[in-house]
Amino acid sequence: EVQLVESGGGLVQPGGSLRLSCAASGFRFSGYALSWVRQAPGKGLEWVSGISGSGDSTYYADSVKGRFTISRDNSRNTLYLQMSSLRAEDTAVYHCVLYGRINFESWGQGTLVTVSS
């Protein structure tokens, strides 16, 4: 069974930094691209960033480009999101997402990031 477990969220001041982690199990981690998707309180879903299985290719939403960095450690089956220059509008629940082929899709439960002074 696929499991994705996020951690690292919390309260951070505007301009601060935070690193999220996503521990994965139940599938061949290095074989699959992964994404981060966020949801601000009471709002819709926003795709934030994606990374190829090897980690060689990374992609970002315009709203976070230059501030967030996605990476992965395939030896530890862990996905990361390094967030810097955080803004109030980055406040959201951040989900780690495996978007595979039919019947192979999974979301973590999410970790809450609150940017506030």
Added chain:
Amino acid sequence: DIQMTQSPSSLSAYVGDRVTITCRASQGIRNDLGWFQQQTGKAPKRFIYAASTLESGVPSRFSGSASGTEFTLTISSLQPEDFATYYCLQHNSYPWTFGQGTKLEIK
């Protein structure tokens, strides 16, 4: 970037009604589109893959279709457990983009 325009943003309907939700892509995305259901307080779950393929366990009252850049999610006969928020997602090219969501409420 590809924009996904989802409509309506909200919809009130009765149990047993047939409802349709639409996503329109700003450019061609082949059939690289998924539909998600999100119940309040829970993570989203993909119901439809590749525009029209139902995930295992999804009731057959759900269906998806595509015509050019217009994608449709149809629920043929609403059940109480279907009242939730629905999103489309295009994964044809980065950055991936979600539709704005459709909140389906009981009338």
